[in-house]
Amino acid sequence: MPELPEVETTCRGLQKHMAGTVIQQVLLSRSNLRKPVPDNLGSILSGKKVDQVKRRGKYILIFLEEQYVLLIHLGMSGRIIHAPQAIPRDRHDHFCWQINNGGWFHFRDPRRFGLIDLLKKIEIDDYVLFKNLGPEPLDDTFTNKFLGQILQKRDTPIKTLLLNQQIIAGIGNIYACESLFYAGISPLRPAKSLDKNEVNILRDMIRQTLNKAIAAGGSSARDYIQPNGEMGLFQHQWVVYDQEGKACKRLSCTGTIKRSMQAGRSTFYCPCCQQ
Template structure:
């Protein structure tokens, strides 16, 4: 699933192709993805100029001049593509937004776990998918005090807490594993046992990993590509994710990377470096 760095990279790549341009039509190739696609999407947004595109957690938010919003989540395998208008469709092209720039923005999703919704003249921050999200990990609200206070009340393993979007928005399995490794914190450690000092180190590690991943265009392990079609390159910087059995790179423990299951997801870590 695309995580914060991948979605941020896509949003940045779309800005020059969307902002200031008008939607001529929206071609829906099916009625639903994970949920039904709003029937009013095409009729309501045609002829409207796009004025902004932002990210919140793993969501893409496209706003127009009429205070209407397209809310999009890529799901497991979703891709956004930019191409010349009326390009031949390929399999799994589900939503095609045609612009007055002679380009079209295409949402392609092979597994159809993506989500799209239309919001009319209501602040998107109050939408049911958005309103319960925690702070942005690269924002000022994700502070030392916030982290320490939240963790002190949790009896869950810290890896599970990092994946809880109510705690922090946008972090997924890859970046949780990598941040915990850099911070030297075991994924099994119970959250309320983490000291304030270690919480600060973890916060710094999260920001470091995410910023580096954004700089490199995200992580292309399976389906993800940037809106331009280019792959991301952060997979070349991974220390533990997907490295089961390989030597730990950042310490002299002579140990190998371990793999366990937590809440149905694979966790990769070094049992010597991370305590």
């Protein structure tokens, strides 16, 4: 599933190619994905100028002139492809739009867990998907003190907690596993067992890992690609995620990467150097 770095990479690609342009044509081949697509999508989008594209958690927000925001969630397998001119439509291209320089964008989602919605700018904070969403880990407000306060009373294993979007927005399985490895913290530990120093290290490693992944264009694990059609490259830098049975990459560690299940998700870690 695309996580914060993949969605951020997608947003940057859309911002680069869409900001300041006008949406001219909208093609919709399904009336529903995970949820019904708004009936008025085509009429609202057509003729509207795009102001900017931003990310919130794992959601793409395309701000239009006047009052509307187009929201896209990539779901499990979604991606957005940009082409400078018309390209053939794939059978999984459920939503395509053209801008006034002739460029096309195709939202491709084979598993159809994605989401398309329209909301008004004034409704964003109260929107059902955002009102309980946790803070952005790359914002300045995500401080050591803030993370420490979140963790201090919770018995939940730290890795499971990092996946909770109401606690922190945007982190999924890949970046939770990778950040905990770099912090040297076992994913199995109760969140409240982390001391102050460990909280500080974890916060730094979350931010470093996310920033490194964004710089690499995200991780192209299965379906995800960048809007320019290039693969993300961060999967080549994974140290624990999907590395079960391989030797630990930490210098001086002789451990082997293990996989275990936590809250129904695979956790990858080194039992030797993650304490």
